[in-house]
Amino acid sequence: MEATKTLSRNQGKVHETRKWLCMPYGIFLxxxxxxxxxxxxxxxxxxxxxxxxxxxxxxxxxxxxxxxTTFKVIGxxxxxxxxxxxxCILIAYPIAYIxxxxxxxxxxxxxYLFLLPMWINFVIRTVATKQLLIFFGLxxxxxxxxxxxxxxxxxxxxxxxxxxxxxxLKLDKSQIEAAADLGAxxxxxxxxxxxxxxxxxxxxxxxxxxxxxxxxxVITDALSGRTIKLIGGQIEHxxxxxxxxxxxxxxxxxxxxIGLSVVFENFFSExxxxxx
Amino acid sequence: xxxxxQLTAPVSTMEETxxxxxxxxxxEKAKKAVALTFVWIMLLVMYLPIMYLIVYSFTDAKxxxxxxxxxxxxxxxxxxxxxxxxxEIWEATWNTVWVAIVASLLSTVLGTAGAIGMHxxxxxxxxxxxxxxxxxxxxxxxxxxxxxxxxFAFLGLPTSAFSLIIGHMVLTIPFVVINVQPKxxxxxxxxxxxAMDLGASRSGALFKVxxxxxxxxxxSGFMISMTLSLDDFVITEFTKPSEGxxxxxxxxxxxxxxxxxSVPIQIRSFTTLIFLLIVAVMIGYTIVxxxxxxxx
Numbered sequence: 001m002e003a004t005k006t007l008s009r010n011q012g013k014v015h016e017t018r019k020w021l022c023m024p025y026g027i028f029l030x031x032x033x034x035x036x037x038x039x040x041x042x043x044x045x046x047x048x049x050x051x052x053x054x055x056x057x058x059x060x061x062x063x064x065x066x067x068x069t070t071f072k073v074i075g076x077x078x079x080x081x082x083x084x085x086x087x088c089i090l091i092a093y094p095i096a097y098i099x100x101x102x103x104x105x106x107x108x109x110x111x112y113l114f115l116l117p118m119w120i121n122f123v124i125r126t127v128a129t130k131q132l133l134i135f136f137g138l139x140x141x142x143x144x145x146x147x148x149x150x151x152x153x154x155x156x157x158x159x160x161x162x163x164x165x166x167x168x169l170k171l172d173k174s175q176i177e178a179a180a181d182l183g184a185x186x187x188x189x190x191x192x193x194x195x196x197x198x199x200x201x202x203x204x205x206x207x208x209x210x211x212x213x214x215x216x217x218v219i220t221d222a223l224s225g226r227t228i229k230l231i232g233g234q235i236e237h238x239x240x241x242x243x244x245x246x247x248x249x250x251x252x253x254x255x256x257x258i259g260l261s262v263v264f265e266n267f268f269s270e271x272x273x274x275x276x
Numbered sequence: 277x278x279x280x281x282q283l284t285a286p287v288s289t290m291e292e293t294x295x296x297x298x299x300x301x302x303x304e305k306a307k308k309a310v311a312l313t314f315v316w317i318m319l320l321v322m323y324l325p326i327m328y329l330i331v332y333s334f335t336d337a338k339x340x341x342x343x344x345x346x347x348x349x350x351x352x353x354x355x356x357x358x359x360x361x362x363x364e365i366w367e368a369t370w371n372t373v374w375v376a377i378v379a380s381l382l383s384t385v386l387g388t389a390g391a392i393g394m395h396x397x398x399x400x401x402x403x404x405x406x407x408x409x410x411x412x413x414x415x416x417x418x419x420x421x422x423x424x425x426x427x428f429a430f431l432g433l434p435t436s437a438f439s440l441i442i443g444h445m446v447l448t449i450p451f452v453v454i455n456v457q458p459k460x461x462x463x464x465x466x467x468x469x470x471a472m473d474l475g476a477s478r479s480g481a482l483f484k485v486x487x488x489x490x491x492x493x494x495x496s497g498f499m500i501s502m503t504l505s506l507d508d509f510v511i512t513e514f515t516k517p518s519e520g521x522x523x524x525x526x527x528x529x530x531x532x533x534x535x536x537x538s539v540p541i542q543i544r545s546f547t548t549l550i551f552l553l554i555v556a557v558m559i560g561y562t563i564v565x566x567x568x569x570x571x572x
Contacts, residue, residue, distance in 0.1 A: 017478060022393025022405065025386050028449070029408045032442055036423030037411070043426055095318055098311045103304075110315060112558060117322055119554045122507055123530040124547050127539050128325035131340040135328070157322070215418040218509055218531055232418045232510070239514060244426050251419045258416055 040255075044248035057245045061253075070234075074253065077230045080220065081213040084152040088160040088209045089202060091153070096164035096201070097194075100171070111165060118158050126222050129154055133223070144224030151223040152213055159212075160205040167201025203268050211261060214254065231257070326551060333544035340544070350545035361540035368529040369546075372506055375525065379444035380501035386445070387452030388494050392486065394453075395460045413450045420446055421514035428515075435518045443515035444505045451504065452497035459493035 047054045061070050095114070099105050117125065129151050130140060140147040171194065179193045180186075217233035231254050238247030332340045336349035353359045394405045412420055421443065428439050463486070471481040487494070509527035517523045524532065533539045 018396045018482075019393055021389040022391075022397065025390025025393070025449070025453075026405070028386060028445070029405075032424065032427070032446055033411055033420075034408060036427040037415075037419075039426045039430055040419070040423050091318070094311075095315060098315050101311075104308050104311050105315075109562065110319075112562075113319055114322065116554060116558060117326060118507070119503065120326060120547060120551060121526050121530065123509060123527045123534070124329075124543060125325060127530060127534055127543070128329045128340075128547075131332075132325045132328045135341045154322070154325070211414070211416060215416045215510055222534055232416070235418050235422055236513070239422060239425060244422070244429060247422055248426065251422050254416050254419050258414065258419075262414060 037255075040248045040251050043245050044252050046245065048243075048245045057249045060246055061249045070253075073229050073231055073234055074257075076228050077214045077232075078257070080148060080152060080228065080230065081210045083149050084156060084213045085160075085206050085210045087149065087153050088156050089164075089205055092157055092160035092164050092205060093198075093202075096161050096168050099161075100165050100168035111161075114161055115158050122155055123218060125155065126151055126219050130222050140223045141225035141227075144227045147223040148220045148228050151219045152216065155216065155219060156209040156213065159208040163204040163208060164198065164201040167198050171197055200269065203265055207261070207265055211258060214257065326547070329544050330548045330551065333548045336541060338538065338541065350541050354542040354545045359542070361542045364524070364529060365526075365540070365542055365546055368524045368526045371523060372525040372527070375440060375444060375512075376502050376505035379441050379505050380448060380498055382441065383445045383448040383452050383501050384494060384498045387449045387497060388456050388487075388490065390449075391453045391456035391460060392482075392490075395457070409450050409453050411450075412446050413454075417447065417508075417510045418514075421511045424511075425514050435515050437517055439515040440512065440517065440523075443511040444508065447508060447511050448501035448504050451500045452494070455497035455500065456490055456493040459490045463489050 044057055045053055045055070047056070060066060099111050099114075130147075133140065133147050133150065138147055138150075175197070176189060176193050179189045184192065214230055215232040217230045217236060220228045220230055221233065231250055234250045235247050235254070238244070238250060328340070332343075333350045334346050334348065335342075335344045336347055337344035354362050354365070356362055390405075390409075394402055397405065424439060424443050424446065425435065428435055433439070467489070468481050468485050471485045472478070476484065507527070508525075509531060512525050513528050513531075516525070516528065530539060530543060533543075
């Protein structure tokens with residue numbers, strides 16, 4: 001009895017010490033991730049010189065003419081992000097389906113081939129895309145939207161393929177076969193069994209493309225002749241002019257949009273769980 | 277096809293199914309051909325910009341798309357120590373590489389220790405930790421970048437190599453943690469305790485029993501960190517050293533020249549070489565993997 005007691009006490013001690021291993025990371029999280037985000041809110045609501053509470057940073061973003069620009073930037077960001085996401089998924093879906101089908105694709109080499117361009121610096125790839133589009137007669141200055149979307153889709157396609165591919169590897173083949181045997185047409189099989197089974201993949205592919213797109217101002221700057229402005233680009237602009245307080249206001253707008261997309265994402269994944 | 281059906285005019289049901297099976301097989305083959313053609317065309321499109329860059333690395337025209345005759349000027353100037361662009365490119369490359377290695381190593385150590393610690397925390401603290409760990413993954417990179425700049429401004433410090441490393445760690449640590457976590461779940465806890473019972477010290481049990489078990493997760497966390505860090509632009513632009521000599525990584529350097537309107541021709545030969553390196557590593561990795569698979 002006594003022995004087991006000391007043993008369990010010892011084990012308790014062991015657990016104690018192991019717990020402390022996460023202390024350095026905990027400090028790192030607080031110092032460099034949580035505290036800086038709180039500072040964004042402080043900066044957005046304070047005067048750059050006095051440090052006192054003020055709403056003038058918000059006013060400079062949302063009052064008069066600047067509000068027109070701000071809403072245009074928000075609209076353009078959402079537009080570019082939504083178009084990129086939809087097109088990426090429409091292209092990535094069949095690719096992932098084919099790659100995950102063992103009848104058609106026996107090894108993973110083709111998957112690697114789709115991921116390989118990601119190891120070439122994305123700014124260099126954007127330069128190459130720009131030159132190639134000009135070569136094909138698509139001048140970014142003349143067709144800012146077409147060029148920007150092509151550049152975005154090109155950059156984010158692998159991020160959409162990967163989660164879709166992973167979900168499709170786990171597709172329940174017997175269910176698909178059962179649907180076909182019970183007389184469902186190929187279209188019905190696709191809509192009623194394959195698509196519902198891949199919803200988690202679609203949701204994570206959408207998150208992987210939608211949210212980072214709004215930060216990818218390098219691509220729109222290069223491929224739209226700076227006519228399409230993203231919120232990310234606005235933040236960079238404020239940073240380059242040392243306007244950290246106004247930049248914080250844009251960062252808060254961005255945080256709000258991210259919050260909305262997280263709610264959206266949860267809504268869809270919850271629905272999926274409920275459906276099962 | 278018609279002839280075949282005529283020949284077998286007095287059909288037995290057996291033969292009929294045979295024919296339909298054959299037809300089905302043909303249909304499958306056609307489907308496979310269409311599917312793989314689609315995939316290969318998409319792959320071609322994905323590689324088109326890189327191929328275009330590679331082709332034009334063999335001419336010294338200032339603008340890609342103009343052909344100035346076949347020559348190796350892009351390559352010879354890239355390895356000419358006196359060429360200003362070559363110097364800038366190699367310096368940026370060196371910066372990119374050392375930042376990635378230092379940040380990834382630190383992230384891997386801190387993240388692995390964090391994941392192990394979190395694994396033994398109570399449920400409440402675990403949830404809090406997991407939530408905090410998710411923040412940099414979900415959050416926009418540019419918001420993280422701005423928040424770090426504000427932190428350093430708030431502390432009255434200029435951005436430096438330190439802030440740059442911190443920035444890259446913020447970017448990469450969460451991925452180390454989420455790569456190590458599944459391995460911890462799979463780990464057999466009695467092994468660690470057995471090692472302790474057999475007289476291993478705490479650190480001995482940790483390094484000789486637990487860490488080897490977690491190694492695949494730690495390694496993939498490190499590799500993802502390297503990939504993210506090498507390719508990063510936003511955090512680098514915001515947190516890179518602001519004082520002293522002009523500090524550039526490949527991303528910020530190329531973006532800078534692109535904004536000015538003329539990307540140096542040496543970038544073409546540089547990209548070609550990087551591409552060859554990646555392909556070589558990929559092939560080597562596949563061969564080693566296949567060998568390992570065969571052994572097992």
